[in-house]
Amino acid sequence: MAALTSSRFHIASRTAAAMLGGYAFTWGVIAFATAALFAAGMEFHDAEHLSYILGFLVFLVAFLMAFAASSLVKAWLVLAGGGTALTLGATLLQTQLV
Amino acid sequence: MRDALMLLAALAACTAGMGWFALSLEAHWTQVRGKALPSPALVAGLRWLGGAAMAMALGLCLLVDSASIAVLVWLMALAAAALAIAFTLTWRARMLGVLVFWAERQVPDGSGA
Amino acid sequence: MFQNFRLSMAWLHTWFGLFLGFVLMVVFFFGALSVFDREIDRWAIPATRFEPQPMPSFDKLLRPVFDDMQPLDDARAAMRGQVDGPLPERFETVTRLGAYTTHRDPVLGLFVGYEVPNAKEKDTAIFALRTVDPRDGTALPDDRLKIGSGFFYPLHYSLTFEWKNLGYWIVGFAALMMLVALVTGVIMHRKIFRELFTFRPKKSTQRSMLDMHNLTGVVALPFHFFFAFTGLVIFAGIYFPVTHTQLEALHDKHERVEALETGLPHERAGVAAPLASVDAMVAEAQRRWAAKGMAGDVGFLGVQFPGDANGYVSIYRAGTDRIALTGEGIHFKASTGALLREDPPPTVVARINEFLTGLHLQHFRHWLLRWLYVLGGLSGCACIATGFLFFVEKRKRQHAKQGSAGARVVDALAVTTVTGMVVAALGMLVANRLLPDAMPAGWPWRGDMEKYCFWAVWALAAAHAVWRTAPVAEGRLAPAWREQCLAIAVLGVLAPVLNWVTTGDHLLRTVAEGYWPVAGADLFMLAGAAIALLAARRLQRRAVAPVPVKAAAMEANHA
Secondary structure: OOOOOOOHHHHHHHHHHHHHHHHHHHHHHHHHHHHHHHHOOOOHHHHHHHHHHHHHHHHHHHHHHHHHOOOHHHHHHHHHHHHHHHHHHHHHHHHHHO | OHHHHHHHHHHHHHHHHHHHHHHOOHHHHHHHHOOOOOOHHHHHHHHHHHHHHHHHHHHHHHHHOOHHHHHHHHHHHHHHHHHHHHHHHHHOHHHHHHHHOOOOOOOOOOOOO | OOOOHHHHHHHHHHHHHHHHHHHHHHHHHHHHHHOOHHHHHHHHOHHHOOOOOOOOOHHHHHHHHHHHOOOOHHHHHHHHHHEOOOOOOOOOOEEEEEEEOOOOOOOEEEEEEEEOOOEOOOOOEEEEEEEEOOOOOOEOOOOOOOHHHHHHHHHHHHOOOOHHHHHHHHHHHHHHHHHHHHHHHHHHOOOOOOOOOOOOOOOOHHHHHHHHHHHHHHHOHHHHHHHHHHHHHHOHHHHOOHHHOOOHHHHHHHHHHHHHHHOOOOOOOOOEOOOOOHHHHHHHHHHHHHHOOOOOOEEEEEEEOOOEOOOEEEEEEOOOOOOOOOEEEEEEEOOOOOEEEEOOOOOHHHHHHHHHHHHHHOOOOOHHHHHHHHHHHHHHHHHHHHHHHHHHHHHHHHHHHHOOOHHHHHHHHHHHHHHHHHHHHHHHHHHHHHOOOOOOOOOOOHHHHHHHHHHHHHHHHHHHHHHOOHHHHHOOOOHHHHHHHHHHHHHHHHHHHHHHHHHOOOHHHHHHHOOHHHHHHHHHHHHHHHHHHHHHHHHHHHHHOOOOOOHHHHHHHOO
């Protein structure tokens, strides 16, 4: 395979960003979307199912972007950072609703 | 029995449709009809024919089953049809000549019939 | 990491496709077989070779069976770790019991979930399972394995690796990687429309393998994408248990609200009450469906808290005529038979979700669509297998020169997961016909013996694969492929012959009677054997006269 000019460590880090960062980001999207859709009036299980459907598409895109991104640091920041922010947002929403 | 015949017709329509699409591609046209390349008008016409056949197949599927099932039958039938056409082109390409029976077959020295 | 986007996607496709491809072979192959899982059950358990029946009378036939059902030793053993103290001899308090039919199953699956006293976590239940003949209620012996629905199907979605749900996670990640492989494959494929119908078996192995890989991947692309995607959606609760962890408070609040809205009690009352005539409730449910223009059979019948004042009976319509699974649930008060609730029509989101899950789980009655699904699944297998073959073919000469064993390792793994897997499946069916009807005392159950045979045959195939792929390290074709194809050809004929010898149901009889579950299984195996034999002969010709390689040209054509 041509054009691979990176160390083993870099490959491992990209893979971790895609798998773990991607998972964290997807968790955040699912949690936030479930809470937000429910808050907006959607039935709870509908909110949950729609969030799952969107979530897996998000995970797919996040995984691809982790490898396409020119900067590995940016990939980690967006995925892990974004995931954390969305997860916190979901918990905040929950405290308003319960 | 009626349903089985309609589904069979749908499969046939999908196969013909995929066949016309394949023939609209240069490489396959020359496999089936000889050296001369099809005109742009013919290429467009073949694609219209292909699309129409596939649309008719969808209509037939919808007559047999509920919408949710019919759409899936149609998509899977298209996949099966594409495979059938691909294998026909590999091993018995001339058979697809029947789909364009009106077009003259070009003999190798380039002169028309 | 890469010079451009396309190269990064190509790298992803190659390496993640390779590693997860081994898992995906298993998922696609056993998924394809699972389309006809219940028919395979008929083949494996000859006592069940009779016509599918409608749901029988609850009051007269099912009730005595439910009263008699107790959890078996394996369920009890699994529960020991989850209680403080001993398990009772007999479980008494039923949380939920139910029965379900399909239009393909002659036998009925029954379950009873009992409360577990002294359980560490609240709401723990232990399950008693039984399969009965709906014509008279007699039970199937417990040691029979439903090879289709009870083994091939779970193998498909969890690799039967239940410890900490690891098997589910591996399959889930593989499914996500399937989606990645499909998208990256499209990005990499420069002439996707122009080469849509292209297959050139006469060219070099690399070219013909790549052609087949592209063909099977592209023509069934919607199928491959939707199956991987909907598989993930079906088990989403395992992969992202958000509402049982982070958002549990929101979930529990909604459950209480929902219980109030629907009138279906969430907890038992603790007051004893009789169970009214369930047959009358079933008749009423069917009357109501017919009144809505949706006459149908009962797909699922469940009783929550039987014997308690809060008990209710839920009756769902079998979804044989559309994609969505069971539906139109109608709920009755268990003690009186009064109507509690008729499930309202589903919301848009619920309909979308039901369509997605129903498309994958296939409860519909449509034989053409089922066979087209098998075609799709086998195309997926062909796509993955040709991917492996292309990978090895492209690198084996280079690796031979460098003294690397990489290509050989991949080829050995490929033989194991492609032909080896088929050999194991056929071996299991042969064992099913050869094992004695009841294992002698001290031996594992007959069903467990069949599973051991499956894994043992696969392990043997793997060992053979490692041994007989040595020539790959020198850049040549491995004899393992041809040898395992021959094994498939032999076993694929042996299994139907054994079926004839041990049950008398030979093909002439099953086809003449129109008993398609068994005829279909036999014919499928014979067709597979024929294809394997043709492949073996082709491979023999190749071994003697190898196809010329235009390596430089291949490199230029493909990233």
